[in-house]
Amino acid sequence: MQLFIGHILSETEAALSEDESWHCIKVLRHKAGDPITMMDGKGSYYSCTLLDPNPKKCILAINTVDFRENTILYDLHIAIAPTKNIDRIEWFVEKAVEIGIREISFINCKNSERKIIKLDRIQKIVESACKQSLQRYIPQLNELADYTPFIKNIPVGTHAYIAHCQTKDLPHYTTLVKPAGKLLFLIGPEGDFTMNEVTLAMEHGCKELSLGANRLRTETAALFVCNAMSVLASL
Template sequence: MHLFYTPDIEPSHPQYFLSEEESKHAVRVLRLNVGDKVQLIDGRGGLYTAEIKDAHPKRTILQITDVVTGFNKRNHYLHIAIAPTKNIERLEWFLEKATEIGIDEISLIICQRSERKEAKVDRLNKIITSAIKQSLKAYHPILNEPEPLSKLLSRSFDGQKFIAHCEESDKSNLKQDISLNGKYLILIGPEGDFSPKEIEDALHNDFKAITLGQSRLRTETAALEACFEVNFLNRE
């Protein structure tokens, strides 16, 4: 069954009008017609089943036949703050795979050693949207605009906070420290790692240093490894 992302849909409304772009895709590309069934996701946990009532290429009308709220809601909240990679395609790869595995929020942080200090959030959000459709996720991860690491460190977070870095120091791992079914914020630095001052500031703000294994990982690989570990440890 074909799936559409419809963030403006309301559960109480019996009908929904696809946007012109989505209508054209449904009618001209997918060749859908009156009576065909489709699924819709709103990015807020809603999964809808609908039937096409008018297959118009500019304004397709759907009749909602079933609504599931809280579809596949996960038992934890994962927020990864990652420094944008010099090669933006590596960050795009992380966003796609992390969305498929399971993530709730991503912050883009600018660090002292960052080689990339900007990112087109609109384009990155399209990659996330494509990934939730591919993996049938009803929740759309939040992607925050790039900001200095210092701003993120200054904000409160109601959960466990970790920083993964490469400096030689005492570190634990997520399996040892994680409280299951909780909220987690994990910092992943740029290609040149966090600076000693940034690590010190994070620890001062109650972040705990962790290791993600013995290998030296690329930024996007480290972030995905953290994402996988959190989801695996919280698997019911």
């Protein structure tokens, strides 16, 4: 199924985003009258007919709506320090969306090797992965935030965890984490979190944990968390 991302204008009309309009008209050469399936990223697929094939803003007539509640048992938020090589973050994002995630934040840590991130590009990867894997809910992406304010603003009611290798014999994630409710995992940069960062997180309610014996790269650890929550939730 070919999906396009858009938003509704009224009960009967919808519009595609600028990128999607271009792709729909200039690349896929859709014409007025063609059937188009539009997703709003909030659980609904709309069966539509292309009314106005404007390559900057396609207008669609909505025929039927198919809404589904998000049935994932947990609300997974991963905060990750961007890697030096941005490809590694990009594939993490693509795979995390395929497996299932609600929110991705980027955090600027003491040992971060990358201090800027282009959210536009990451947003496109998110949308493309949603369409590819038929996800109905588009995850939220947040701008790069400094570590300290990020930690101080963890919402009340979040089960927050910090995965690091600074201390031996940390509790294994399977003994601490239940795949339910609001979950936040902090994943550090290539040089790991500093002990000061770990301490700050714990002062703000985060629990430290181990993801197992293997030394994982930043992006491997982050994706492992997505996979592990999916597995634990399906038991």
